[in-house]
Amino acid sequence: MTRSRALLIAVLVAAGPALLGATARADSPLPQRTTGLAVKGGQLLISVGLQDLFGPAERQHLTSGFSTRILIRVALQDATVEEGEPLALAVQRAEIVYDIWDERFSVRVTRGLGAELRAIAPTAEEAIWRATALWQFPIADTSRLPPGGRYVVLVRGDLNPISEDLLKDVRRWLVQPARGQRRLGAGDSFFGSFVSIFVNPRIEDSERQVRFVSQPFALPAPLPPAPPLPVTRSGAGAGKARP
Amino acid sequence: MAAPRAPAILLLSVIVSAGLLRASAARADEEPPPREDVEEAAAAAVAFPDQRFGPRYVIDEVLVKGNSKTERSIIVAEAAALGLVQGAAVDASDPRVEAVRYRLLALGYFLDVRLSVTRGASRGGVVLVVEVEERGTLVINELFPSTSAATAFWGGTDISETNFLGRGINLGGGFVGSTTPVVAGAHAGLGLRLRAAVPPIGGPYGLSLAVTGLYNDGSEFYRVSGADDDPDPKNFIATRVKRAGGIVGVGKDFRSRVHLRLDFREEALKAQLPTSPSMMPVDFMIKDGSSRVGSVTASAEFDTRSDPILPRSGMRVALALEAASGLVGSSYDYVKTTIEGAFYRPMPRGHALGFHLFVGGIAGDAPYFDRFFIGDLNLLLPRRALGINFSTLPSRNLLDTSIAHHRYDQYAARALVEYAIPIWRRRGFIYGGDAFIGVGLLGVASPGDFIPPGESGLRSLPIDLTGDLGLRLDTYVGIFTISIANALSRTSF
Numbered sequence: 215m216t217r218s219r220a221l222l223i224a225v226l227v228a229a230g231p232a233l234l235g236a237t238a239r240a241d242s243p244l245p246q247r248t249t250g251l252a253v254k255g256g257q258l259l260i261s262v263g264l265q266d267l268f269g270p271a272e273r274q275h276l277t278s279g280f281s282t283r284i285l286i287r288v289a290l291q292d293a294t295v296e297e298g299e300p301l302a303l304a305v306q307r308a309e310i311v312y313d314i315w316d317e318r319f320s321v322r323v324t325r326g327l328g329a330e331l332r333a334i335a336p337t338a339e340e341a342i343w344r345a346t347a348l349w350q351f352p353i354a355d356t357s358r359l360p361p362g363g364r365y366v367v368l369v370r371g372d373l374n375p376i377s378e379d380l381l382k383d384v385r386r387w388l389v390q391p392a393r394g395q396r397r398l399g400a401g402d403s404f405f406g407s408f409v410s411i412f413v414n415p416r417i418e419d420s421e422r423q424v425r426f427v428s429q430p431f432a433l434p435a436p437l438p439p440a441p442p443l444p445v446t447r448s449g450a451g452a453g454k455a456r457p
Numbered sequence: 458m459a460a461p462r463a464p465a466i467l468l469l470s471v472i473v474s475a476g477l478l479r480a481s482a483a484r485a486d487e488e489p490p491p492r493e494d495v496e497e498a499a500a501a502a503v504a505f506p507d508q509r510f511g512p513r514y515v516i517d518e519v520l521v522k523g524n525s526k527t528e529r530s531i532i533v534a535e536a537a538a539l540g541l542v543q544g545a546a547v548d549a550s551d552p553r554v555e556a557v558r559y560r561l562l563a564l565g566y567f568l569d570v571r572l573s574v575t576r577g578a579s580r581g582g583v584v585l586v587v588e589v590e591e592r593g594t595l596v597i598n599e600l601f602p603s604t605s606a607a608t609a610f611w612g613g614t615d616i617s618e619t620n621f622l623g624r625g626i627n628l629g630g631g632f633v634g635s636t637t638p639v640v641a642g643a644h645a646g647l648g649l650r651l652r653a654a655v656p657p658i659g660g661p662y663g664l665s666l667a668v669t670g671l672y673n674d675g676s677e678f679y680r681v682s683g684a685d686d687d688p689d690p691k692n693f694i695a696t697r698v699k700r701a702g703g704i705v706g707v708g709k710d711f712r713s714r715v716h717l718r719l720d721f722r723e724e725a726l727k728a729q730l731p732t733s734p735s736m737m738p739v740d741f742m743i744k745d746g747s748s749r750v751g752s753v754t755a756s757a758e759f760d761t762r763s764d765p766i767l768p769r770s771g772m773r774v775a776l777a778l779e780a781a782s783g784l785v786g787s788s789y790d791y792v793k794t795t796i797e798g799a800f801y802r803p804m805p806r807g808h809a810l811g812f813h814l815f816v817g818g819i820a821g822d823a824p825y826f827d828r829f830f831i832g833d834l835n836l837l838l839p840r841r842a843l844g845i846n847f848s849t850l851p852s853r854n855l856l857d858t859s860i861a862h863h864r865y866d867q868y869a870a871r872a873l874v875e876y877a878i879p880i881w882r883r884r885g886f887i888y889g890g891d892a893f894i895g896v897g898l899l900g901v902a903s904p905g906d907f908i909p910p911g912e913s914g915l916r917s918l919p920i921d922l923t924g925d926l927g928l929r930l931d932t933y934v935g936i937f938t939i940s941i942a943n944a945l946s947r948t949s950f
Contacts, residue, residue: 275571275573277573278571278572278573278574279514279549279573279574279575279583280549280550280551280554280572280573280574281510281511281549281550309510309550311510311511311512311549311550313511313512314574314575314576314583315512315576315580320510320511322510330507374555376555376559378763380559
């Protein structure tokens with residue numbers, strides 16, 4: 215018995231460094247994406263695109279005739295605190311539907327609890343741009359941010375997100391396809407089990423994700439007031455600014 | 458190394474390893490910071506006031522593509538279960554479309570499922586196209602390659618085909634074979650299992666029927682000499698027991714994450730019992746010659762774990778009650794109750810704390826293979842393969858108690874605490890990996906031997922430490938556990 219105890223302890227001690235080596239490879243920072251920043255009307259605004267949320271397969275599915283949903287979540291953080299609480303949060307949700315008879319896309323977008331904006335897009339590119347571009351997207355009231363601070367914006371975009379409950383169910387169904395013949399008492403956990411080999415497709419909480427962090431920044435100076443509109447000879451108004 | 462110091466050293470090693478793991482993996486979780494409030498904010502803010510968006514269609518026809526193996530009728534039935542049938546109206550943003558997609562994924566036969574529409578005969582009419590990408594449905598449930606002082610080699614596997622003939626039938630089987638153990642009177646072991654289960658009738662929440670056939674021809678080992686902690690096979694004699702029979706069961710999943718089962722079991726037994734070479738009486742825990750086991754088992758399971766492989770929250774509780782009686786043709790009358798629980802709690806930085814509990818008791822006279830075996834409870838010992846034991850190794854006795862005396866018992870309990878640290882997430886071939894450490898206490902007993910003569914205090918209690926340390930990997934080709942307990946239990950001398 216003494217021999218087996220010594221063996222056990224030796225293996226335990228030997229395994230420690232192996233695990234430590236594995237953990238050391240785990241950390242990976244989010245990619246940085248240059249993000250437009252502005253202060254307007256007391257609001258911190260960002261402008262950045264998430265068009266890469268759509269790959270070739272996702273663009274193809276866009277014409278399925280059924281809706282495609284996009285959820286973009288934005289968090290403002292103090293850049294000097296490595297993993298602090300978000301200072302502000304904002305959300306944009308969009309939905310795209312392709313009309314198979316009219317061959318055009320309908321897009322609707324809401325920012326937080328704001329009003330719903332609808333548009334018609336003749337091409338997939340325009341529909342994706344309308345649904346995924348954050349253009350002068352308000353994320354925080356500047357009066358609530360300490361002056362002189364440095365910040366970063368964390369952005370996460372999800373394509374067709376699914377609820378947490380549904381995600382759990384799908385994972386369980388795929389891992390335990392033989393649920394009809396489960397036997398209790400066999401220990402439905404992987405403690406002590408060595409292996410279970412099967413085609414195990416990756417199931418995420420959305421079909422595709424894009425995550426990035428903005429460049430660190432200090433609060434930009436407020437945008438100057440808009441210049442007076444040029445007066446045309448005919449007296450007609452100028453064109454609308456892009457939304 | 459003095460034996461009494463070993464438990465302390467083991468505990469110290471475990472604690473130090475856990476501390477180092479925690480420190481080194483502090484930044485392992487690549488989720489953006491505190492997300493709970495982000496999720497809540499998102500959930501509150503993202504819903505459109507008007508769920509309906511886009512045109513409304515009328516389904517002219519349902520077309521299935523990509524199903525080279527799976528019967529079309531199985532796929533169409535899942536869509537029909539939610540009303541997506543010929544003549545039905547469906548909105549472009551209808552939530553039933555996504556629900557059908559996940560119902561089909563839930564069958565376990567497909568890697569991906571896509572629903573789309575194409576123009577029908579007239580404006581407004583559409584062909585609903587269900588395109589599936591079939592997955593491999595062969596599952597290797599377990600591998601049994603091991604060796605011990607008593608049995609030079611035993612090996613085998615357990616495999617299932619979850620979509621047999623494309624009809625959703627789950628057909629599985631397992632086998633294990635061994636060399637002849639070096640125990641007096643022992644025979645080479647052979648275990649066979651054949652299982653079949655039909656898909657739940659009426660969809661995922663219908664009744665599921667399953668049948669299992671079993672055949673075992675193996676030996677069990679009984680000590681006739683030597684100290685309790687001496688695993689030398691020369692100290693043991695062996696029986697030869699043949700088992701043939703099967704289980705017929707019916708089960709049902711509920712939306713509330715509850716699963717209920719009822720199983721009927723019948724087995725014919727034939728035991729050849731040896732004569733003890735010493736005056737030491739041996740309880741073989743089985744009747745000599747022919748006998749039968751017949752039982753009814755009712756079981757319930759409640760599972761809310763966030764993930765079946767790498768859980769971070771939720772729980773799994775399972776209760777089973779098996780009654781064997783002459784009323785169902787059994788030569789053995791007993792009632793066996795087991796309760797299992799696993800509770801997970803999320804910790805900072807994506808870590809998880811788990812508590813695993815097991816309690817079981819048998820009232821009556823159960824055959825040895827239905828009693829609680831020390832190797833099934835202690836992670837550091839060889840488990841039985843398809844119900845056959847191939848080792849004479851006693852419990853490790855890390856607390857220097859009376860545990861070494863115990864092999865098959867009528868009462869058992871185990872409590873484990875597990876701490877898991879994420880190592881990988883979303884990295885190509887390996888989706889996720891956790892380093893885990895588990896430490897716990899187990900105890901077994903039978904009536905009359907709680908306090909052996911001449912013993913008192915801790916030494917008299919049939920308890921032991923158990924634990925494990927290793928990596929659990931969730932990969933594209935399945936789940937792998939690389940751990941100390943796995944290594945020790947498969948090369949146990």
